[in-house]
Amino acid sequence: MTFGQPEGYDAHARPRPLGGRLGPQAVAAAVCLVLGMGLVTGAVTGSWLAGDSGDGGERSAFTEAAELWHSVPVDELFPPTVQGQGAGPGSADRTWTRIAVAPDGDCAKALDPLLDKVLAPVGCRRLLRATYADATRSHVTTVGLLFTRGDAAAMTALKARFEKEHLAERTDLVPLPYARKGTVAEGFGARQRAAWTVSVLTDAPVVVYAVSGWADGRTVDTPEPAGRALESGADSAPAQAGLGHEARGLADRVERALRKNVGPPTEQPS
Template sequence: MSADADYADAPRIPPIPPRPPRRPAAPPADEDPKTTVLRPVPAEPADPAAPAAAPPAARQPLPAEAAPASTPPVAPAPPTAPAAPPAPVAPPRPSAPPTTPPRPRAEPPAAPPPPTDAPRSFRDTAAFHLANSASLWDEPAARTSPAPAQAPPPTAPAPAPTPPPPAPTPWPATPVGPTGVEPAPRRSLAERLPSTRIVAAAVSLVLGIGLMGGAAAGSWLTESPAKGTPTPEAAFAKGQDAWRNTPVDTLFPRTVEGLAAGPGGADRTWIRIAVAPDADCTAAVEGPLAKELAPAGCARLLRATYVDATRTDVITVGAQTTKADRSGMMDLNARFSTHNLATRTALMPLPLAARGTPAEGFGPAQRASWTVRILTDIPVVVYAVSGFADGREVTDPQPADAAVQPGTATAPAESGLGHDAKGLADKVTATFRAASGIPASPTEEAP
């Protein structure tokens, strides 16, 4: 048997790998443009109070017997058979010479020594290294004028006594100028304010007042009639032709609303049921009243009959246009007032009884209340007479001015016939005055 067979089961030791080739030395870190080098921390200053430390002894090789055992000894294999010869080992390759000789490392400038009273931990922080290496990574402008090193906070400084606050400096009465220069004299308001501003302010004031006056005048003109309030003479002359120039539905509206015109302030509504054609003033139409109105003359007589909303009361309204002038109307009014002609029962106007209406049975015996108005601003005499729509006779008629008085217990007063005569006379008077261009008085309302 051969020797290889004897060592077939013995463990084979792998060959020793060759040594790697030597690499060129890397350039120093401070010469690499992509590497930022922090300034090395200077050695810790020696404390004069502490004893000088002994220099470290040179490292001496330990004797063989004192060398620590790093690994336990491996028991040798029993020599059962002679070991095989080791494989040949390749010679190591020569290392390639460096292409470029390394540059000598430039030493960074020495940093100023830290203060002796700073703690040791302060020099080991990143803030300390960043503060001392600012000149390496700051901008070129900052490198030319390096910022002063940040002073470390004091460990425990003793509080210094607080100095007393300085006395307040009094405010000068006049502004203090530079040394040797006297302040300029204060100018008056007229000198400091330019004349253009004064003119502009005056113009603005005048325009504002003018606009306010124009707005007020426009509002007054808008609220007034279209042609303004006529003079008394013009209104009187226009009233003479009102019966001719004004529609009958305007002088005698189809429906008249009387707000608070009834007994106790109740609202009343009157509906027109008949209109008589215009006629001359005769005793057959007006009765004895025509004789008393004859001195003023008669131009035209208009009449209409109304019924209330309950169809209980009927009222006849008349408007006689006279031929008198203003002084003649004043004389007529004075005579009626002096002799109380408007309240005489014998001078009650005659009613207008229209067939086929609730006023068909309205005759002289059914008259219950009446009123007569002598107008002096226009040549018109307005009157009204009321009665019951069922045709009953009234034995004690009463003037409207007396029947509307509170507490009156007569039949015309309690039935509201006095309120009907007075309310309709007021409405027709307002319509004739409005047709003449006269605005309604506060006590009158247009229908």
């Protein structure tokens, strides 16, 4: 038994087959629809295969920077000798010699508890530290690279908080130095901290800091932020000794060394 084509009715109520051929306009519309869907699907597929997300370059550089702590030799992050042209008082040149490198590790016992709490929102993936002496071996400075677990948004938020609350100037948030026995920094402890600087980067998950003091182990009642010690007319003992220049100059050079190993910088060194 077979069935005929189903019937419908035309404008004059006369029976007509429903399975007839499409008119030219309907065919053209169908072809355009198929072609349009093909173009859209092809574009989406091509973008997905290429990994094109619009801001992939920036995100890739940020991700690359997060891995530098174990992919770049220590001599590139903390050069054995650092030249600081114009970095001293009165734009005098400075030369720093590395005298100790701390084993890389987490932030446990390497930061004061309060500073550790302030940095907690971005976490601590790895902390790298090195201590330098100036050419006269009368000043010592510890510089640190704290690699965080935070993303770009978290680092931006942390930087904004540091600026809004002036956290880099609080004397209860001074980074700890790294001292090693048998070096001129052997007596460089918490009570010897004289000047410091802290910089939160936003194009890399890194906090750069430096803290300086005298190599003879003298204590300091009130450490001074490097920025304040560099101000014209500053007459504190750390300012007069140029320890603000020591901290700021070394932190700046180490930050530059870090940036050489990642994509084009979007920030100026601190």
